[in-house]
Amino acid sequence: MLKRLWVLTMLQLSNKMKFKITNTKRFIASMAMKLLIFIIITAVIIAAFVLNNSFFYIPVQMDFTIFILFVTQLASIIACTNGLMTDLYMSKDNQILLSYPARHNEIFVSKLLVFYINEFMKNLFFLVPLLIGIGYINNLGVFYFLNIILMAVILPLLPVLIAALLSIPLMYIRRFLTNKSILRIILFFIAFIIVFIGFMLLLVIIPQPIRIGALFNSFIIWVTKLMSVSAEFALIYANIGKLMFGVDVLLNYSILIVVVLVLAGLVLLVSRPVFFSLATHSSERKKKKLHKVRNVVNHNLFWTFMKKEWLLSIRNLNEMFTNYILIIAFPFIITIVNYVYVGINRSSFGNNLVFACDILISLLLATASNTASASAISVEGNEFVLLKMAPSDTRVMCWAKIMFNLIFSTLIILAGFVVFHYGLPLILEHLFPYMATHLPFLTDIFPNLIEKIGGFVLPHFDDAVIWLIFTVVILVNFGHILMSFKIDLMNPKLSEYASTGSLTKNDNITKSITIGLIISVLFGIVSGAMLIENYVTGWIRIIAIAAAFLAGSLYLFDSYLKSYFIDIEF
Amino acid sequence: MEKKFVVILVFAIFALSVLAISTIGNLPEYSVDYITLNHLEIIKYDAKNLDGDKIIYVNETIFNAGDSVDIPLMIDPETDATYNLLVIPMVSGDLQRGVFTSVDILTMSIFVAYSDIRLINNKISITVKVYDTYSRLEDEVILLFQRSGDVIDDDPDAM
Secondary structure (H helix, E strand, O other): OHHHHHHHHHHHHOOOOOOOOOOHHHHHHHHHHHHHHHHHHHHHHHHHHHHHHHHHOOOOOHHHHHHHHHHHHHHHHHHHHHHHHHHHHHOOHHHHHOOOOOOHHHHHHHHHHHHHHHHHHHHHOOHHHHHHHHHHHOOOOHHHHHHHHHHHHHOOHHHHHHHHHHHHHHHHHHHHHOOOHHHHHHHHHHHHHHHHHHHHHHHHHOOOOOOHHHHHHHHHHHHHHHHHHHHHOOOHHHHHHHHHOOOOHHHHHHHHHHHHHHHHHHHHHHHHHHHHHHHOOOOHHHOOOOOOOOOOOOOOHHHHHHHHHHHHHHHOHHHHHHHHHHHHHHHHHHHHHHHHHHHOOEOHHHHHHHHHHHHHHHHHHHHOOOHHHHOOOHHHOOHHHHHHHOOOOOOHHHHHHHHHHHHHHHHHHHHHHHHHHHHHHHHHHHHHHHHHHHOOOHHHHOOOHHHHHHOOOOOOOOHHHHHHHHHHHHHHHHHHHHHHHHHHHHOOOHHHHHHHOOOOOOHHHHHHHHHHHHHHHHHHHHHHHHHHHOHHHHHHHHHHHHHHHHHHHHHHHHHHHHHHHHHOOO | OOHHHHHHHHHHHHHHHHHHHHHHOEOHHHHHOOOOOOEEEEOOOOEEOOOOOEEEEOOOOOOOOOOEEEEEEEEEOOOOOHHHEEEEEEOOHHHHHHEEEEEEOOOOEEEEEEOOHHHHHOOOOEEEEEEEOOOOOEEEEEEEOOOOOOOOEOOOOOO
């Protein structure tokens, strides 16, 4: 059994790591490099703690250790749960592994072992240097450093075991939501609005006008108290932190061992039997066609392709949502950002910085949402050959795809600016006073919160400025849509998409986001410089540059489309 | 590059822009609105000793390193220039660095955190002095682990 477990684990690990030593010198060099990286990370962490002791004065003590352990392990549990849901139950290698002459239990345990080793490696380059840094800065003894070695082995067990348990109910929820796109979107929007209101409630606590210097101490105190409070709720991680600092060592070690054993027992008793049924269950065949198939004659090629894009989008809301998620978040993010900016007593120089930052942040969100154009041809996959063979000028298809992306993103950006300018102030002006009068229990959560909500000051901008920013964003965004499409036009990933059906790790999308980022930063810097130099002519010049950028992108795209579309092959 | 990275970048740019606007983009006259205080007082304490020093007992609140005490303050006039206040912890020997003190203007209180376990194990008292650098007004309080035999004159006026 152990041999089979070993083979299964190594088989899966070999997909992610290199084990065979073909060149000894290269192997030694690689090990030396890893050791050097470890030493550098440790040195950087120690330097950060020394810096903290000189400037920030956040106490790096037992509570800090517990807090860091709790936060990092929570992140590990989330990452492991997501990873295990895919690797345990949805991975394509299940079909191969389950056909091997091995028990299902062994495949299950081998998958957990692979995750454990990954977690161990991650901890080795982050958590271990961090714990060494804490020990060094506190002059802790040998016992503490010996404990680090033990914890490096024990700590990765906890997120893997907890994630294995959590992945079962979450997998059932995922299955339930698989074919319910609208329900998923509604749930997502509810979560989104809760997060937004949470942010706003935190923001109204900050006294206006915002003074960073005066608030610095309050922030440090808040962090210190947060660490202290979280240490009380850190469950098993509080025991780990205490035993490392020599508090009730035997008792805390006993608790830790019992917890690990109970978790392992639960995983074997609960997860293992469910594994086979979930891993062999597929939802593919459960998909139902909700639309009726009918032939409609349309004489305009452009509108035919536009209609096709529209139908594909509404039938696959998930993908549309994934593409435009950042632009949907735009009105919320821009309101939060501007609430803080307006809270600072700014000079005219500061005002210009605000406008430049608004342009930069808006463009970052808008350009990162043009991934649909960066994969527009690739997503046709096998069908592209059929489309291209049609006896007509099928280049029109590209313009239809661009137009769809342009109309959709422009409408959402417009909605974002309208909501930012008119809608959100109305909602907040009514919602917050309502909360102030009808939800007095909130005062128990945040002292004086209701009073502050009642006096909530909304960000106020000059009308013209909002629409000037909007104009710049729309022009640059259109230019970026064309650039993104050009990337996919030059190197479409038709065969990759046809074989995997996935856009994960698509180079064209990565290039589109990277170019968008560079353009956003450049426009942010140039806008800031021009507005500072001369406010009135600054806006004219920024819009002129944005229009020139769009004209250039349009010309280049049209030229490339005429020259290269015909050469695209599967 | 993924969208997650863009989200992180937006947060980073936002944080940096707030720092930039509040340091180089704020109104010049706004940085120098220091106001001299007329009154500065620690308003909440448990007792006064025979010398009239204010005392707060920490037996019930401080158990582990990291535990803290909030000491309410009163200032007049109430202003947002309170960050001119200095808080100085006075502890014997090398344990000075084992105490973290600061003024929280949101709650108008002094925050004292015990970050060295030796202070707690050896029941060492800490004197915390609050000082306004412009008016030179000051007040102080002793944080005490009460031991049997301590002579304390309870102040009936204490809040």
